[in-house]
Amino acid sequence: MPPKALGRRTIKMEMNRVEGDLEIQLEVEGHTVTDAWCIGTMYRGFEQILVGRDPQDGLVITPRICGICGTAQLCAATAALEMAYQAPIAPNGSRIRNLCLMAESVMNDARHTFLSQRLTIWEFLDIQHIGG
Amino acid sequence: LEPPKVLAAIIARILADEQELTLLCVEGSIIHGPNGTGMFDTFDGKPKRDIIRALCHKADYVLAMGTCAAFGGIPAAPSNPTESSGLQFSHEQPGGLVAPQWRSKTGLPVVNLAGCPVDAATMIKTMGSILQGVPLDLDANNRPCIVRPCLSDTSPRKCGTAEKVGFSCYGCIGATFPVSKPLFRHVEHPEKGKPFDPNSRKTALHDGWRVSEDAA
Numbered sequence: 283m284p285p286k287a288l289g290r291r292t293i294k295m296e297m298n299r300v301e302g303d304l305e306i307q308l309e310v311e312g313h314t315v316t317d318a319w320c321i322g323t324m325y326r327g328f329e330q331i332l333v334g335r336d337p338q339d340g341l342v343i344t345p346r347i348c349g350i351c352g353t354a355q356l357c358a359a360t361a362a363l364e365m366a367y368q369a370p371i372a373p374n375g376s377r378i379r380n381l382c383l384m385a386e387s388v389m390n391d392a393r394h395t396f397l398s399q400r401l402t403i404w405e406f407l408d409i410q411h412i413g414g
Numbered sequence: 415l416e417p418p419k420v421l422a423a424i425i426a427r428i429l430a431d432e433q434e435l436t437l438l439c440v441e442g443s444i445i446h447g448p449n450g451t452g453m454f455d456t457f458d459g460k461p462k463r464d465i466i467r468a469l470c471h472k473a474d475y476v477l478a479m480g481t482c483a484a485f486g487g488i489p490a491a492p493s494n495p496t497e498s499s500g501l502q503f504s505h506e507q508p509g510g511l512v513a514p515q516w517r518s519k520t521g522l523p524v525v526n527l528a529g530c531p532v533d534a535a536t537m538i539k540t541m542g543s544i545l546q547g548v549p550l551d552l553d554a555n556n557r558p559c560i561v562r563p564c565l566s567d568t569s570p571r572k573c574g575t576a577e578k579v580g581f582s583c584y585g586c587i588g589a590t591f592p593v594s595k596p597l598f599r600h601v602e603h604p605e606k607g608k609p610f611d612p613n614s615r616k617t618a619l620h621d622g623w624r625v626s627e628d629a630a
Binding site: 323324325326327328330331333334335336338339341342343346349 | 445454457489491492494531584594595
């Protein structure tokens with residue numbers, strides 16, 4: 283075993299799939315992870331912005347949390363409002379929501395595979411090529 | 415999507431004048447908090463605000479993509495917990511990350527492509543006209559007049575969608591978005607009580623979303 287691996291090392295991991303807004307740091311001693319940190323590097327305070335506003339404004343503001351999963355955020359905001367108002371949902375309403383969520387999932391799968399994950403696939407193939 | 419290390423290398427090359435920066439597209443509001451340090455939004459331990467400002471000075475054209483980057487948008491809504499602003503505006507007030515009189519290398523202010531989200535055709539059309547050297551027609555808020563769907567259609571100032579859906583427009587291309595009053599306000603349907611006519615509805619929907627080819 284090389285002597286370098288015995289010492290204590292801090293590893294910073296790149297989180298490029300979340301636009302760099304998350305940092306992971308690991309401390310490795312020998313071959314054991316002894317400590318780990320997860321740092322969210324961005325704060326926007328959506329909860330504070332919603333304080334004092336009309337409850338229905340959450341339907342406009344909450345989906346803007348994320349450009350990828352806006353519909354999921356909207357569904358959560360709607361569910362929260364319905365719980366507060368104790369409003370029953372029409373069966374067809376639930377179906378439309380499920381369809382919207384499914385459409386978003388399909389779109390995200392495509393986006394993830396062909397835009398975000400593309401690099402990783404090439405990197406992976408490269409590693410395979412070098413290894414073989 | 416570039417990994418952060420590759421991105422940091424590109425930024426370093428641009429700041430050292432080793433690489434040209436023609437179009438700088440910024441998305442999202444500029445976070446100055448807490449207490450003006452910018453540490454609510456960091457890249458590699460440094461405030462993203464400072465990196466963006468340095469890049470602005472190196473770019474030929476700076477485009478603010480969306481209402482957040484242009485005017486501050488939702489993160490800058492009262493009570494503005496993160497001390498956010500836009501690139502050259504703080505809501506309707508001139509002055510944000512860069513001063514109101516700031517101009518890019520080519521003499522243009524920050525081009526504000528407002529919208530939440532900004533229309534895809536607007537983005538591509540604006541970038542295309544800039545790269546082809548077509549002069550941009552900017553309004554008082556530095557928005558190009560081809561911003562869809564509202565600004566491009568100057569003849570009917572009201573698109574009529576509000577009456578169709580029963581709620582008023584919440585003005586996402588405006589500098590004051592989101593205003594402090596409730597965003598959902600009921601609008602009376604002009605044809606309330608009339609029998610449903612599928613043909614007229616179809617034409618109306620088609621009219622509301624037509625692409626104005628004259629702006630291309």
